[in-house]
Amino acid sequence: MTNELVLVASSILGMILCIILPPLYDGIHRKVRATLHCRVGPPILQTWYDIIKLFSKQEVLPQGASKLFLYAPYITIAYIILASLMTPLVYQETALSFTWDVVLLVYFLSSSTILLCLGSMSSGNVFAQEGARRELMVTMLAEFVAILALAAICVRTGAVGITGIYAGARSAHPSVALIIACFVLLVCSYIEGCRLPFELPEAEPEIAGGTLIEYSGRRLALCKLSVLMKQFILVSVTLNVLEPWCSISLLTGVLGLILKTLLVYLVFALAEPLFGRYRVDMALRILSMLSFVSLLSLVMAVVGV
Secondary structure, rough: OOOOHHHHHHHHHHHHHHHHHHHHHHHHHHHHHHOOOOOOOOOHHHHHHHHHHHOOOOOOHHHHOOHHHHHHHHHHHHHHHHHHHHOOOOOOOOOOOOOOHHHHHHHHHHHHHHHHHHHHHOOHHHHHHHHHHHHHHHHHHHHHHHHHHHHHHHHHOOOOHHHHHHHHHHHHOOOOHHHHHHHHHHHHHHHOOOOOOOOOOOOHHHOOOOOHOOOOHHHHHHHHHHHHHHHHHHHHHHHHOOOOOOHHHHHHHHHHHHHHHHHHHHHHHHHHHOOOOOOOOOOOOOHHHHHHHHHHHHHHHHHHH
């Protein structure tokens, strides 16, 4: 297989896995959490069943919904799919890789969250507006922490492209700065999934679903899928920096990605039942502390540790 075909195949495989695996992992997450609560729980494929069922449901639109509310889910999922195509998930490079692709990755992931929040706020629902306000506060601070961690990784590996970062990580390990930065990114990816104790934007007992309360049908399915895919991309990139050797080969890259991400999602599932939902001020305080850890990793990367 020529190099061009390998790059095209890596892009397509990465996108397919990014679509298929996150709902499957979410089903495993729900099953593990139910087991820890001494319940039977839903089947592992339940998240996929929910998404497929939502695509067949009739949509109920709020009165006076703006164009932004109508189109935000489609633009969001398009951003995430583009991010999955250009991000090396199963191989060290993709057909869309370029020197500054890490910057575009951050733009796509951040913009997807902002678009969903703005679309939700434009519905006019008070609960949706409160959920969007919470999500903007928590997610934007989490994005800032993630950017600091990514900056530390870029400095330590001497690259600003994801392909160069993987190559630099192979020569930089073992590196304390890289390990701390990757730990911070994994925490940020957990927060992006709106899991306890950071389930503030959806908080069912308080704001009845929050950000997504007015979405239904296929738009709600796209919103849920985009959130799951965004978390998966962050986890995958982080794990490929922590363990960059599997991505040298396409076959080992696919197998390694599945095994590494499955392990991390199992840890997420085991961790969630240990917490109750934070108040907004508590969540922001934890994120502020995490930003200091991220800044520490950046300083250590500059020093060369």
